[in-house]
Amino acid sequence: MTAPAAGTVEMTIRFPYKRSLGPVIGAFMTGLASQQILGIRNGAEVMCPPLEWDPRTGKELQHDDLVEVGPAGTVVSWTWVPKPSAQHPLDRPFALALIKLDGADTSLTHAVDAGSLDAMSTGMRVAPRWKAERQGHITDIEAFVPGEEPQGLDDVLPDEPVAMMPYNAEIPYTLPIAVNTLRNAAALREHRLIGLRCPVCSRTYAGDRAFCPIDTTALTAEHEVELPQTGTLTNYTIITPVQYPGQTETEPFARCMILVDDSDLVLGYQPVIDLPVDQVRVGVRVQLVWGDTDIDGWQPTGDPDVDDPDLVNRIY
Amino acid sequence: MASSDDIAIIGWAVSPMERRTAKTEQQMLFEVVSDAVDHAGITRADVDFTVAGSCDYVAGQAFSFVQNIDAVGAWPPKRDSHVEMDGAWALYETWIRLLAGDIDVALATGSGRSSTADPALIYPMEMDPFYLAPLGADALSFSALQARALLDAGKVTERQMAEIALRSRTSAKDNPHTQVSGEFDLDEALATDYVRAPLRKHDLPPITDGAACVVIARADKAREICQNPVWIKGFAHYSELHNPGMRDLLTSPSTTLAAKAAGLDEAPVDFAELQVAFSHEEVILREALGLEDDTPVNRSGGPLAANPVMASGLVRIAESARQIREGQGRRGVAHATSGPCLQQNLVCVLEGDER
Numbered sequence: 001m002t003a004p005a006a007g008t009v010e011m012t013i014r015f016p017y018k019r020s021l022g023p024v025i026g027a028f029m030t031g032l033a034s035q036q037i038l039g040i041r042n043g044a045e046v047m048c049p050p051l052e053w054d055p056r057t058g059k060e061l062q063h064d065d066l067v068e069v070g071p072a073g074t075v076v077s078w079t080w081v082p083k084p085s086a087q088h089p090l091d092r093p094f095a096l097a098l099i100k101l102d103g104a105d106t107s108l109t110h111a112v113d114a115g116s117l118d119a120m121s122t123g124m125r126v127a128p129r130w131k132a133e134r135q136g137h138i139t140d141i142e143a144f145v146p147g148e149e150p151q152g153l154d155d156v157l158p159d160e161p162v163a164m165m166p167y168n169a170e171i172p173y174t175l176p177i178a179v180n181t182l183r184n185a186a187a188l189r190e191h192r193l194i195g196l197r198c199p200v201c202s203r204t205y206a207g208d209r210a211f212c213p214i215d216t217t218a219l220t221a222e223h224e225v226e227l228p229q230t231g232t233l234t235n236y237t238i239i240t241p242v243q244y245p246g247q248t249e250t251e252p253f254a255r256c257m258i259l260v261d262d263s264d265l266v267l268g269y270q271p272v273i274d275l276p277v278d279q280v281r282v283g284v285r286v287q288l289v290w291g292d293t294d295i296d297g298w299q300p301t302g303d304p305d306v307d308d309p310d311l312v313n314r315i316y
Numbered sequence: 317m318a319s320s321d322d323i324a325i326i327g328w329a330v331s332p333m334e335r336r337t338a339k340t341e342q343q344m345l346f347e348v349v350s351d352a353v354d355h356a357g358i359t360r361a362d363v364d365f366t367v368a369g370s371c372d373y374v375a376g377q378a379f380s381f382v383q384n385i386d387a388v389g390a391w392p393p394k395r396d397s398h399v400e401m402d403g404a405w406a407l408y409e410t411w412i413r414l415l416a417g418d419i420d421v422a423l424a425t426g427s428g429r430s431s432t433a434d435p436a437l438i439y440p441m442e443m444d445p446f447y448l449a450p451l452g453a454d455a456l457s458f459s460a461l462q463a464r465a466l467l468d469a470g471k472v473t474e475r476q477m478a479e480i481a482l483r484s485r486t487s488a489k490d491n492p493h494t495q496v497s498g499e500f501d502l503d504e505a506l507a508t509d510y511v512r513a514p515l516r517k518h519d520l521p522p523i524t525d526g527a528a529c530v531v532i533a534r535a536d537k538a539r540e541i542c543q544n545p546v547w548i549k550g551f552a553h554y555s556e557l558h559n560p561g562m563r564d565l566l567t568s569p570s571t572t573l574a575a576k577a578a579g580l581d582e583a584p585v586d587f588a589e590l591q592v593a594f595s596h597e598e599v600i601l602r603e604a605l606g607l608e609d610d611t612p613v614n615r616s617g618g619p620l621a622a623n624p625v626m627a628s629g630l631v632r633i634a635e636s637a638r639q640i641r642e643g644q645g646r647r648g649v650a651h652a653t654s655g656p657c658l659q660q661n662l663v664c665v666l667e668g669d670e671r
Contacts (some may be wrong), residue, residue: 013376015441025446047562049447055557077468077565079460080513085436087452096457107561109453117513122468138450167450169441173376173433178340209386210342216360216389218346232435 007177016245017167021136023063024052029136031068033158035150037128037141040103041065046142048104071150072127073101073108080117087169088138095120099144113143120307127151136162183221184208191290193227194265203264229288231260231273231298232306234314236280254280256297259314266314271297282312321419323414324538324545325532325666327356328419328634334493336431337525338365341375344527345427346387352423357541360389363531364419366396367410369403369426370626373441376432388425395419402426402591403630404652404662407530411551420537426468427527427629435523437579442657444559452596454564456520458560458656459594460512465565466596467514474514477595478505479517481620488617493631495622496522519595526624528631546637546666549647550578553662560657571604574663578649580605585665587612587643589632589654593619600658601651615639633664 010099021029024040028050031038039048040061048069053060078097084090089111097120098107113129114120126144130152134140145151180196184207196219197204198212206227211218236256241249254277254296257266272280273289273296286298329351331344339347345368366388368381381398390396395413399405403426410422439454479502487495505518532538538545540556543544552598554570554577556563575581594596598613607613616635619627619628629652636650652662 011376017445019445021446029446049559049561055559074560077461077464079457079464079515080510081457082510085434085452085454087437087440089451096451096453096461098461106559109448109450109451109559109561117510122464138447165446165450167445169437169449170372170432171376171437171441175376175432176338176340176429178343210340211346211386213386214391216346216387216391281329 007182008070008174009177010174012170012172014170014245015168019167021163021165022052024050024061024066026161027066029162029165030158030253032138032140033134033136033162035130035134035153036068037070037101038066039069041067045105046103048101048108067103069103070101070128072125072148073099073104073144074119075112075122075124075126076100077105077122078112078120080120080200090143094143097126097144099126110138110141111143113145119146119177130154133213134158137165156182178208178220180208180210180219183224188295189293193260193288195225195227196223197225197262199223204262205265206260206263206267209265228261230301231258231286232311233257233280233284233286233298234259234266234282235309236282236296238277238280252277256280256298257315258286266316270295273297273299275300283307320535321415321417322535322547323383323411323532324535324542324547325530325633325637326533326538326542326545327352327354327358328637329355329529330488330493330525330634331624333493333524333526333624335495335523335525337429340378340388341370341429341527342384344429344525345384345425345529348527348529349388349423349425352531356531358421358531363389363421363423364395365413366374366394366408367422367424368398369401369406369424369630370398370428371400373438374428374430374432374625384427394575396597402652402654403528403530403627404505404633404650404664405553405629405654407532407630407633407664408551408553408662410532411548414532414534417534421531421533423529423531424630425527425529426624426630427627429525430523430623430625431525432607445560455656456512456515459597460515461560462657463514463564463594463596464518466599469566471566472596472599473500475506476599477519478502478516478551480592480595480598481539484614484618484620487615488621491616491621493622494617497523497617503561515594521593521619521623522621524622524624526622526627526631528624528634530630530634530637544641544669546640546668548664549667550580550663550665552577553660555655555660558659563657566600567597568600568658568661571601571658571661571663572606574661575605575649578663578665580649580663580665583647584608585647585649587615587636587639587648588651589614589616589618589636589639589648590651591619591629591632593623593628595620595660604668605649605651605663615644629662633666636664636666640666646670
């Protein structure tokens, strides 16, 4: 039998953050919602974007010593983005630039919607183009545009000061699947439970472990053993679900550590079947229940519980 | 002559450098750790402290370093630490720990599979979360802004940038641990489109999967185990403020401070291995380190030839140790960097025994 080649899996991780803004960044974002760009005094200088501290010395600045800057400014440096990413503020080619707004001594990073690379130059003058729908976010300025005149001015003010900021990014990943994981998945599809026996210490690990953690020895197909589909519940937790993105459970549920018979390492975070949360306990004998392609959970065998006071310590 | 408080590099390993490896990060680490302890002439059991450098955003998994411990080896239970930094900073932590004097041998790793995702989507995650990340501002775009600042100031030309890339990739021809090597035609390269103006493809590092491991020991142990230890003469790192819009992009004061603290100016160096991921950065770093014009830089090819993010800085230190051991110089300097536009910089000065 030849081992399957390692494959890959594609998945997307989302980062749906809500960030507290604090007194200075909050004031800046509230300003953006009002079509005002604020800097903060730092000695004789004005910093825009503003920070709560002097980033060179760590000295706390007077948080309400804010001054309006711009709205126009000068491009200090720039690059051209010919193929925008999903995270960029514009979906057509644009410049990313360091812009020193009039009245500021530091540069704001933002997009310049210049149409083409040839329209960009260091020292050129730019002004903001405001979005109509503003929420107190750096992208309330859709982009800067060449010239002195801001675009999209209106008289809409935010209902209240902006204190929080949403940040949503997502990254699609292509990750390798180790050969042991592929073999384990194939076994599970055939409703077989396999393990890997370390050639040095003879400990047996259920599942797809790549290395014996005791001997730092690589575990490969030749170390594979067939395991019985029974075991003992050694420890558990009852989870009362909080509704965060991705959580599909609504009622309290158990996640259990199962020590598979003839193996040395518990399987973690296993679901149980036909065992109500108020009856989950250490020592219950369980057997595997198969889903189509994977373990569905573990169900009581009906045999007497294992009475071993050390069992609860088996969390690994 | 080294004193008993000195610390030396006694072994190292660098993985193959590939655009996309079929190995997991755990497997890459297993191999470089096994090779590095072999190279040092010891076993994992002889190692008293391990530190890993890696990044969850690159790995695509939260707490990815936890399962990597199995590959490094932590039984019986071992002192272990992790930095969400290049492995060069992991090595710095092992060095600081050995200075305490109660343990003798430590190893540091750096590992990254940059092929897991689009760098343009990963690297904004390391930026200021209020002002920069929401614009999708990534390391490549910021490097282009720094290159433009240098060009505008007359400190470099686009041709000189291409020459740095050409020299690096030509040097890389002799390095088995490299990804992109060989000569290219300068005029043809300069006629190509910009990827991020003023940066062209040749000014950029390749996307590389790779790992490295370096083993260090206190002097007495190093002498006992090793014929020709490579001494760490100085080791320091400094950071600047984060937002590139608040910095002078023409210089790297943190590099200069780190070099001073590491004693770089106490004697001339025979070579430098610098974490130049973008061609123009060599100009800034040469000046910030005060290198002579004829000091060879990145004879390994450097990150322009292979850039395993999170290991790229540690590879500079391993490469420097190799060059000293192979007699290509007695004193050298390795540099690592992190953050947009060379925000944070590390300098490690290495020396071989007098011959």
